[in-house]
Amino acid sequence: MFGTVKRIIDWCGSFKKNLYIGFIFSFFSGWFAAMPVIWAAYIIGKLVECEGQGKAVSTVWIGKSIVILLFFIFLRFLFDYLRARFQESISYELIARDRLAVGDALKRVSLGYFQNMNTGTILNSITTGLHTLEGMGIRMIDNFVGGYLNFICILLWLTCMNWRVGLIAVTGAAVSLIFLLIISKYSTRNAPVLAAANRDLTGATLEYARGLSVVKSFGKAGASMDSMKKACRDSRDINLKIEWGYIPYNALHLLALKTASVCIVIAAFYLGFSGQLDFTYMMIIILLSFHVFGSLEPIADCAHVLAVIDDALDHLDELTKESFIDADGQQIEIAHYDIEFRNVDFSYGEGRERRQVLHNVNLKIPEYSVAAIVGPSGSGKSTICNLIARFYDADSGSVRVGGHDVKEFTCDSLLSNISMVFQNVYLFHDTVRNNICFGKTDATEAEMVEAAKKARCHDFIMALPEGYDTVIGEGGGSLSGGEKQRISIARAILKDAPIIILDEATASVDPENEHLIQAAISELTKGKTIVTIAHRLATIEQADQILVVDNGQIIQRGTHTELVAVPGKYKDFVDIRSQSEGWKIG
Numbered sequence: 386m387f388g389t390v391k392r393i394i395d396w397c398g399s400f401k402k403n404l405y406i407g408f409i410f411s412f413f414s415g416w417f418a419a420m421p422v423i424w425a426a427y428i429i430g431k432l433v434e435c436e437g438q439g440k441a442v443s444t445v446w447i448g449k450s451i452v453i454l455l456f457f458i459f460l461r462f463l464f465d466y467l468r469a470r471f472q473e474s475i476s477y478e479l480i481a482r483d484r485l486a487v488g489d490a491l492k493r494v495s496l497g498y499f500q501n502m503n504t505g506t507i508l509n510s511i512t513t514g515l516h517t518l519e520g521m522g523i524r525m526i527d528n529f530v531g532g533y534l535n536f537i538c539i540l541l542w543l544t545c546m547n548w549r550v551g552l553i554a555v556t557g558a559a560v561s562l563i564f565l566l567i568i569s570k571y572s573t574r575n576a577p578v579l580a581a582a583n584r585d586l587t588g589a590t591l592e593y594a595r596g597l598s599v600v601k602s603f604g605k606a607g608a609s610m611d612s613m614k615k616a617c618r619d620s621r622d623i624n625l626k627i628e629w630g631y632i633p634y635n636a637l638h639l640l641a642l643k644t645a646s647v648c649i650v651i652a653a654f655y656l657g658f659s660g661q662l663d664f665t666y667m668m669i670i671i672l673l674s675f676h677v678f679g680s681l682e683p684i685a686d687c688a689h690v691l692a693v694i695d696d697a698l699d700h701l702d703e704l705t706k707e708s709f710i711d712a713d714g715q716q717i718e719i720a721h722y723d724i725e726f727r728n729v730d731f732s733y734g735e736g737r738e739r740r741q742v743l744h745n746v747n748l749k750i751p752e753y754s755v756a757a758i759v760g761p762s763g764s765g766k767s768t769i770c771n772l773i774a775r776f777y778d779a780d781s782g783s784v785r786v787g788g789h790d791v792k793e794f795t796c797d798s799l800l801s802n803i804s805m806v807f808q809n810v811y812l813f814h815d816t817v818r819n820n821i822c823f824g825k826t827d828a829t830e831a832e833m834v835e836a837a838k839k840a841r842c843h844d845f846i847m848a849l850p851e852g853y854d855t856v857i858g859e860g861g862g863s864l865s866g867g868e869k870q871r872i873s874i875a876r877a878i879l880k881d882a883p884i885i886i887l888d889e890a891t892a893s894v895d896p897e898n899e900h901l902i903q904a905a906i907s908e909l910t911k912g913k914t915i916v917t918i919a920h921r922l923a924t925i926e927q928a929d930q931i932l933v934v935d936n937g938q939i940i941q942r943g944t945h946t947e948l949v950a951v952p953g954k955y956k957d958f959v960d961i962r963s964q965s966e967g968w969k970i971g
């Protein structure tokens with residue numbers, strides 16, 4: 386428990402100063418929380434004493450006493466306010482910092498990381514985990530540290546008035562601390578189980594939502610619904626089990642404190658009526674007995690939650706300290722834009738799942754030339770493109786861009802030279818404008834519109850309800866496939882990177898769209914180094930170099946004229962393509 390408190394304080398980093406200043410105000414707030422009670426008891430004591438001696442009480446004295454009482458109350462709230470001013474914003478600042486750090490970290494890990502780590506785990510750590518830290522991290526620390534500071538203030542008052550009463554209060558707090566430590570231990574054991582259940586639930590919900598269209602089209606929920614139901618049930622059962630286990634210790638913690646309060650009251654009466662304690666002090670002690678443990682009671686919730694926070698911090702560390710693929714990378718400006726593979730082997734997966742998909746690949750793509758990669762499905766075309774952008778690292782050999790091994794670059798500096806247009810376009814749930822400007826956020830309006838015009842999407846964008854300010858649904862769901870494709874090309878045109886990697890996606894679009902997309906691609910690829918996973922014969926024929934991939938190896942290379950002249954995979958491929966592209970209705 387104390388370890389987690391220290392860990393949260395360390396997590397505050399540069400905000401520690403604010404946290405400590407907050408603790409000082411918390412201490413004064415505790416001090417002035419006790420003062421009105423003490424003062425009220427003092428007034429009552431005085432009134433009773435005067436009454437007993439038959440003396441009249443001056444109304445000026447009563448007036449002054451009430452003003453002082455109100456002043457103490459005011460000071461208490463003032464220090465509370467100051468504490469909040471210094472501490473409340475810390476967690477929001479920290480979480481904003483950490484969310485950006487996680488975003489940056491995820492950008493810099495190999496894509497293999499996402500395969501090895503379940504998406505639910507990542508999502509849960511970023512959403513639920515960080516949300517827990519944001520909502521509870523600092524609050525729990527304040528409850529814990531502030532609670533004990535408050536207690537110590539009142540304890541000092543009590544001890545000053547009568548050390549025996551102080552001893553009872555310390556004993557009550559010590560016994561309650563034993564139960565708090567048990568709660569904390571119990572919670573430490575359960576927090577990872579709870580977090581795992583939450584991650585499974587997030588993963589199952591995600592899987593269900595992703596597969597909803599399949600679920601609907603087949604009219605049944607199937608395995609995804611079953612695993613979601615199971616995850617919901619598991620989460621409920623684990624939460625209930627934890628709650629039931631926690632209740633008895635919480636009750637014992639409260640019992641220890643309440644018993645100590647009652648003992649203080651009995652001791653105060655005893656000491657007062659046996660003449661060992663002044664009447665006013667007796668009154669003060671009795672009133673403070675209701676107050677002294679007030680700030681310790683909610684600490685059971687802290688002890689319960691601290692382990693959850695600890696677990697969230699573990700996952701945050703895991704995400705942000707994940708080895709970056711470009712940890713040793715440099716910011717490199719390249720002068721040439723050629724691409725080269727030297728003896729590249731590559732495998733997906735790890736351990737038993739490991740499968741080699743590229744075998745000793747060698748290729749050279751001179752700058753400003755067009756290389757078309759062709760080959761059967763699953764032969765390794767996309768993998769070659771992914772290695773150029775360093776989405777993964779080769780097992781052996783070297784992938785070079787502009788004469789440098791891609792491992793020499795930081796991800797950002799490498800990718801600033803590359804634009805990728807994928808078959809499966811992903812657009813963000815944001816305005817059309819922001820989606821186009823994604824690769825060049827400082828683009829002017831004129832540059833953005835020009836890119837959209839070149840990508841043949843300006844006209845349909847202007848027909849949208851809010852034009853460039855229309856918000857596109859998540860993943861670009863509110864647009865047609867062809868429209869999404871053209872917006873992604875506009876994005877690449879605006880980025881104006883010297884190397885373009887293109888996954889030609891004309892197979893599934895209608896002729897009108899195909900024509901527009903081809904026109905957009907021509908604008909995008911002017912004067913660039915182009916690597917295209919090509920399907921259309923027209924594109925392939927015009928390439929300066931065709932690389933035929935089969936089973937993870939380059940089995941043929943050359944121009945179209947050279948390759949059709951010899952029997953082989955390419956010639957077979959061209960024959961089949963010519964037949965299918967020549968196919969007409971009627």
Ligand SMILES: Nc1ncnc2c1ncn2[C@@H]1O[C@H](COP(=O)(O)OP(=O)(O)OP(=O)(O)O)[C@@H](O)[C@H]1O
Nearest residue numbers: 500733734742760761762763764765766767768769
């Ligand atoms: N993320 C991945 N994890 C594991 N294996 C993968 C992964 N991506 C691709 N593969 C496997 O690697 C091999 C090469 O895949 P790749 O996507 O590079 O082929 P491709 O030629 O681009 O196929 P297609 O034309 O169908 O897109 C395939 O056997 C595929 O199943």
